[in-house]
Amino acid sequence: MIYTVRGPIPASQFGFALPHEHIMVDFIGADQTSKERWDPEEVVRTMLPYLKPLRERGVTGFVDCTPAYLGRDVCVLRRLSEETGLHIVTNTGYYAAVNGKYLPRHAYTDTVDALTARWLKEWEEGIDGTGIKPGFLKIAVNPAEGTPAKLKEVDARIVRAAARCSKRTGAAVASHTVQGLAALEQINIFEEEGVSPSRFIYVHADGEPDQSLHRQAAERGAWVEYDGIGWRDVQEHVKLILPMLEKHSDRLLISMDSGWYWVGEPNGGKIRDFNFMTDKMIPELKKAGVSEAMIRKLTVENPAKAFGL
DSSP: EEETTTEEOOOGGGGGGGOOOOOEEEEEETTTTTGGGGOHHHHHHHHHHHHHHHHHHTOOEEOOOTTTTTTOHHHHHHHHHHHHHEEEEEEEBOOOOOOGTOOOGGGGOOOHHHHHHHHHHHHHHHOOOOOOOOOOEEEOOOBBBBTTBOOOHHHHHHHHHHHHHHHOOOOEEEOOOOOOHHHHHHHHHHHHHOOOOGGGGETTTTGOOOOOHHHHHTTTOOOOEEEEESOOOOOHHHHHHHHHHOOOOOGGGEEOEEEEEEESGGGGSSSOSHHIIIIIIIIHHTTTTTOOHHHHIIIIHHHHHOOOO
């Protein structure tokens, strides 16, 4: 099953899916963000024209990676899901990157078990009294430092809590990571907690294109996510993807990190549409000799496995 904002569906119904996108974000910081900062009707009205073309192109699954304290509004997501027919998935978890700008104060004092309990409550009871349940965990870490490379204490605590929550629920943990050494350290924590690395998604791996680290993560069973597609020349991603298909196609996810209705900017700021994958990336992969079966694996089978419970 995959838990969407409209309830659980069989993973086989998720279809062609984008595993890392954003409807809306609020970058003001955890201590200032609140739902009074945006008009849900305006967000829905603004984002509908960006989401409807996805269904026309055959996309049916959409993973929204905006976490709590960074603009997550599950009621907006449910409205958009109802009006487009997209299977939209939201999350629980905390975002510790950017030196903790998006962490609530209690994240610095909560124990691992206390953090785990907060996220399990959303998982079991729903988010903010809505009854809407998350389908995965979204966390974020800063770069690991030192020799050997280690995560900051608060980052490691959040990763460990996410692993424990995953162990209880079976949910995937998508971690904004970028740095390969930080990804490997998170995999270590998962293994210490007795959680399969197959539940860990190494987000923004293409932000540090050292494929030796990508391969190490994949060989240990983690998902490697190239989700900056469309942010640079398409051929750069073709050159990243092709070598991974040789041995690690079963551990690869691809997405665009697009959308971004930016709270506080007029009309949501400069929103990036969601069409690059279908209109540019997939045609370029086909030109490079990637088969229809492999493209189906990347866009349909792998997301269903990564987010399925």
